Amino acid sequence: MQRVARAAITGRPVSIAVVGAGERGKIYAGFALENPHLLRVVAIAEPSPRRREAFLKRHPEIPPTNVFSDWRDMIKKEKLSDAVAICMLDQMHAESVCAFAERGYDVLCEKPMAISPRDCADIVRSVLKNGVIFAVCHVLRYSPYNRALKRLLDSNAVGEIVNIVHVEPVGWWHFAHSYVRGNWAREDQATFSLMAKSCHDLDIICHYMTPTNPPTRVSSFGRLTHFTRSQKPAEAGTATRCVSCAYEPSCPYSAPKVYLDPAKQDDRNWPSSVVCGGGEVAVDVESITQALQTGPYGLCVYECDNDVCDHQVVNVEFANGATASFTMVAFTERICERQTRIHGTRGEIVGDSLTIKHTDFTTGKTVVIDPGTEIDGVSGGGSGHGGGDYGLIATFVEAVKRGDPGVLGCSPKQALVSHALVFAAEEARKAGTVVNVREFMGRSGCDV
Structure with missing residues (x-):
């Protein structure tokens, strides 16, 4: 079990250093602007002068001595903050997370955790060895919508879950922007699209099923169909x-x-x-x-040097025999507004990222729940991912403040399992086979 051997933070906001001033870094740091009583940004590392200067305009309280073009220079200094937010490109996560954990920083890491199973395992070993709080930015877990849905499941509202159907509609122009023209267009320069776009979808499915019922087998199909x-x-x-x-x-x-x-x-x-x-x-x-x-x-979307899948399906079996199917598809009008159906022995849930329709088989009654997007006690709670962005940050800040990783509701090992499921699904797709998730973790070096 991860343990944090220090007293809770009292009388002041949590301090954080931000590594990477791109879109995600700006969002997480923006939480501090709207909630200065909870979080304070005290340092920035960003190689782009333009982005670094823009970040400093929004956060002028950062002293010049805490401004860096390279995170490696930041880490040479005495510990600058309680926590660090790692918001660099995916391939840079593993080295930086491990280095900051070694220095005793609590770590918030943008998803995915890393782009290889071994790197993910190295991160988990490092944060556990150093006793720091570690959160992967699986923001879906922290939206009011998914929190309300999970409370329903935990209250036995559908009985035992038998099957989950979950769809990630990426959006035709969003996919073209990020995965054809953008930073995540090529697997060798970033990672495969299932990991880059949908690792938190497979994570939320595992979250629905609970850690005591892990994924056991997975198959997958998909390819790059159109953007060629x-x-x-x-x-x-x-x-x-x-x-x-x-x-x-x-x-x-x-x-x-x-x-x-x-x-x-x-x-x-x-x-x-x-x-x-x-x-x-x-x-x-x-x-x-x-x-x-x-x-x-x-660039013309048919002339880009992209190679990641523009559609993919994943089929999962869990330890108790329950099943789940997940679809990631580029060609949709909706932009990232997930649709989910959860079929249980006593009821059914149908959700669209905004409202939850629950039908109780015993009473025959159907109720519709609208959780909204606001986070209790947080300004700007209607943030991205249905409030999940700020829900994540607020939860991480509370965990750091208390010195209690349990506040996160997801241990590093649990995050590792959901990442392993994504890697195993991609192996299954490429090999055209069914992959045993536990065996995959053993032979890929991520069985911590």
Whole structure:
């Protein structure tokens, strides 16, 4: 069991250092701006001068001595904060998490934990050995919606779970942005799409089933179907960029349609802010158009060097014989609004990430629950992922403040199991076989 041998923090907010000032780093640090009584950002490490300067404008309280271009320079200093948020690219997580754990920092790590089973196991060993609090940003666990759903399950509202059907609708333009043109387009440069996009979907399924009923076997099918040169419309000819393509007005994946449409931007100007390089660069028609002429986000989706699956199904068997099926698919109108059906011996739950419809087989009654997105005691609780972003941060801050990892509701070993399920599913897809999850953990070196 993970133990934290220190007193609870009293009389002050928890302090945190942020490593990586990209979109996720800005969100987690933004919690401190809205809830300064709970969290204070005291240091930043970010290699991009533009992003670093933009971060400092939002957090001017960070002293110059605590500003770094490389996290390795940060870690050379005496311990700067109670905790650290690791928000770098996936392939950089393992080394940094282990290093900060060795220095006694409590660690919040953006999902996925790491991009290989052994690296995930190394992280778990390190945080357990050093007795630090460790949370993976499986934000779905912490949304009011999923907390309400889990309370229903724990109250035996459906009896014994027999089957779960869970769908992750990525969204046609969201997938094109992140997994065709963006940072997660190639497995060798990031990780496979099931891990990058949907590791917290398989984690939430494991959460529904409880840790005492782990996944035992998995199979999977899927591939890259559409975003390839062979699927390029003939009318597009030899064009490699949307701004010079005759077919662009008829193409649903047109970069100008995605990045110049105000309806597709959130309150942070995402995704256009990414196209313009982040930081304080103006996000307007002129700057976006200029970026589309030279940058990766202006490329034709059929001419990108991407290779990750644009659709995948995963079938899971659990220790008690219950089953689950998961679908990740790019080609949807909904953007990340998961749909879930949970079938039990005494009832059924149907959810759409907003409301939960529960039918009791004994009474025949159906009730609809709307948990909302606000987090008790937290400003800005209606954050991303249905409130899950700030729900996660608030829970992590409480765990650090109390010195109690149990507050998180997910141990490092439990997070490792759900990651192992994702790795095993991808092995099953590539090999065209059924994979025993426990055996996979043993031979892949992640059985901690």
